[in-house]
Amino acid sequence: xxxxxxxxxxxxxxxxxxxxxxxxxxxxxxxxxxxxxxxxxxxxxxxxxxxxxxxxxxxxxxxxxxxxxxxxxxxxxxxxxxxxxxxxxxxxxxxxxxxxxxxxxxxxxxxxxxxxxxxxxxxxxxxxxxxxxxxxxxxxxxxxxxxxxxxxxxxxxxxxxxxxxxxxxxxxxxxxxxxxxxxxxxxxxxxxxxxxxxxxxxxxxxxxxxxxxxxxxxxxxxxxxxxxxxxxxxxxxxxxxxxxxxxxxxxxxxxxxxxxxxxxxxxxxxxxxxxxxxxxxxxxxxxxxxxxxxxxxxxx
Amino acid sequence: xxxxxxxxxxxxxxxxxxxxxxxxxxxxxxxxxxxxxxxxxxxxxxxxxxxxxxxxxxxxxxxxxxxxxxxxxxxxxxxxxxxxxxxxxxxxxxxxxxxxxxxxxxxxxxxxxxxxxxxxxxxxxxxxxxxxxxxxxxxxxxxxxxxxxxxxxxxxxxxxxxxxxxxxxxxxxxxxxxxxxxxxxxxxxxxxxxxxxxxxxxxxxxxxxxxxxxxxxxxxxxxxxxxxxxxxxxxxxxxxxxxxxxxxxxx
Numbered sequence: 001x002x003x004x005x006x007x008x009x010x011x012x013x014x015x016x017x018x019x020x021x022x023x024x025x026x027x028x029x030x031x032x033x034x035x036x037x038x039x040x041x042x043x044x045x046x047x048x049x050x051x052x053x054x055x056x057x058x059x060x061x062x063x064x065x066x067x068x069x070x071x072x073x074x075x076x077x078x079x080x081x082x083x084x085x086x087x088x089x090x091x092x093x094x095x096x097x098x099x100x101x102x103x104x105x106x107x108x109x110x111x112x113x114x115x116x117x118x119x120x121x122x123x124x125x126x127x128x129x130x131x132x133x134x135x136x137x138x139x140x141x142x143x144x145x146x147x148x149x150x151x152x153x154x155x156x157x158x159x160x161x162x163x164x165x166x167x168x169x170x171x172x173x174x175x176x177x178x179x180x181x182x183x184x185x186x187x188x189x190x191x192x193x194x195x196x197x198x199x200x201x202x203x204x205x206x207x208x209x210x211x212x213x214x215x216x217x218x219x220x221x222x223x224x225x226x227x228x229x230x231x232x233x234x235x236x237x238x239x240x241x242x243x244x245x246x247x248x249x250x251x252x253x254x255x256x257x258x259x260x261x262x263x264x265x266x267x268x269x270x271x272x273x274x275x276x277x278x279x280x281x282x283x284x285x286x287x288x289x290x291x292x293x294x295x296x297x298x299x300x
Numbered sequence: 301x302x303x304x305x306x307x308x309x310x311x312x313x314x315x316x317x318x319x320x321x322x323x324x325x326x327x328x329x330x331x332x333x334x335x336x337x338x339x340x341x342x343x344x345x346x347x348x349x350x351x352x353x354x355x356x357x358x359x360x361x362x363x364x365x366x367x368x369x370x371x372x373x374x375x376x377x378x379x380x381x382x383x384x385x386x387x388x389x390x391x392x393x394x395x396x397x398x399x400x401x402x403x404x405x406x407x408x409x410x411x412x413x414x415x416x417x418x419x420x421x422x423x424x425x426x427x428x429x430x431x432x433x434x435x436x437x438x439x440x441x442x443x444x445x446x447x448x449x450x451x452x453x454x455x456x457x458x459x460x461x462x463x464x465x466x467x468x469x470x471x472x473x474x475x476x477x478x479x480x481x482x483x484x485x486x487x488x489x490x491x492x493x494x495x496x497x498x499x500x501x502x503x504x505x506x507x508x509x510x511x512x513x514x515x516x517x518x519x520x521x522x523x524x525x526x527x528x529x530x531x532x533x534x535x536x537x538x539x540x541x542x543x544x545x546x547x548x549x550x551x
Binding site for chain 1: 303322371
């Protein structure tokens, strides 16, 4: 076997070490952009809202704390996913890094996998840090309310004290929050993959961000359009075609908004969680594959 | 050509995922997720900005913002604003028991008392009328809350309390305490409270006695002072034979 054949054979197929190298490099690049300042804003929001809510009852306080924290997590992860991903390819083209990488025996799909891997890792770190901060604040507040309740009810009958403590615990930290947080992460992954796909045919990152902003809103309306399209028969054919396009082309982002109802006390079943998670993973995979397909045809 | 292929792929994938998404939406509704319909009615209620925020998946935050505004309006005793804001809040978060309960409490307890003590209204009849209207508003919040959360006991209990304390309707109060007691997660006292309320109803004393006696026989833990007082009252009223009566408490 000649030397050239050996080299070619070594670079055939998928190399996880090459993907990992690009992933780590992308993560480092994004970290240098000081994206983690978002976490600082999140922490300030948490502290600020905790102080502000001192005048509410514990149920109101916990509900608002959860709503604000999970809502902020959803906003920040979605924003991070879109903004961080939108700049990846245009920036690499502008810096000519992409030419250096692709001139080496790195297939284009490995390059894109590495890039999206870096963003997903960044999103995972951000979600974990934000969740830890949120759960810590919630736990501290819950413990403080429990101690206060015990002190206030020291002379009350045991049954009453137990009932009250149960009420405090059920409105504080509970396991239902975790699937909600995972779904927030999956929604961000979906948005990152979709942004990557859009950025493969976009010329600037501003274009990608604007398109993604539209997709974000349309995605939240997709379910309404879908139901209207599949149920209503009185509307004209133009409306029908338009609704069909919206229903077919866009992801149903409302399917990932489970935290609102989780905070309100609705328990998420394993079936719903798994189906939503699989849908999120499916979208992320499909959009990444489509991005790879378009990127292969891109003239560089 | 490549973009056309991508578009065709997206449509094909769209056709595949469509039934999956529909199925998921149906399950979500069955499990009480996605309880809010985004339509023109909601848009008019919330205003442009609130509607967009709610549409973008920040429904809970918008509801909390409005709840805080309602709290401020309550501190200023602006009752019509409290009512309006709580209508928005409960529309946005129909699964939050807390919001329905607070809305009903503000209307039936706070606003009704304020209406009764309104110095600007010298005519008692009109003050009473306003008070009754606030009771009805509180009742309406609780009934709609129950419609949205039929599986949770808290609002049944709140409605029972409203019938008991505001309408003095012990029969309805007993009925709703019993409904609450029948649901999973209800406190133990609901069953007792239902029987207490029934003991005040003319013509249903026998039924009330049997229920209270059954609770009494469950053990020492259930033999609370009110239970014993109501049982003794019913024993006298129904002429229960001495040998079947509960023993007097040791002094």
